[in-house]
């Protein structure tokens with residue numbers, strides 16, 4: 688502790704010790720800017736990663752739908768690179784039976800029954 692409410696802190700960017708108010712996190716404007724840019728880039732990279740997966744999923748569904756290949760096994764769909772952990776919505780108004788999965792990827796709806804049969808529909 689020092690005077691005027693300032694305390695010894697550790698900069699969350701460069702880990703250097705500095706004297707400052709208890710709510711201060713950075714030793715300098717440089718470190719604040721650097722750290723915030725780093726956070727922004729990391730968040731942006733995560734968003735781009737998810738976006739890339741969703742676009743790939745959509746591309747796979749679009750290609751299948753255009754070739755009228757709207758029924759297949761779940762394994763077949765996965766082998767094309769479809770990632771069923773990522774989707775854009777859970778469609779409403781589809782009565783599901785136990786063990787069934789339904790997910791939306793932009794304008795396509797993927798339905799997987801409990802025997803792992805996939806059907807692809809285009810949403811309105």
Ligand SMILES: [Zn+2]
Nearest residue numbers: 698701714718
């Ligand atoms: Zn610093």
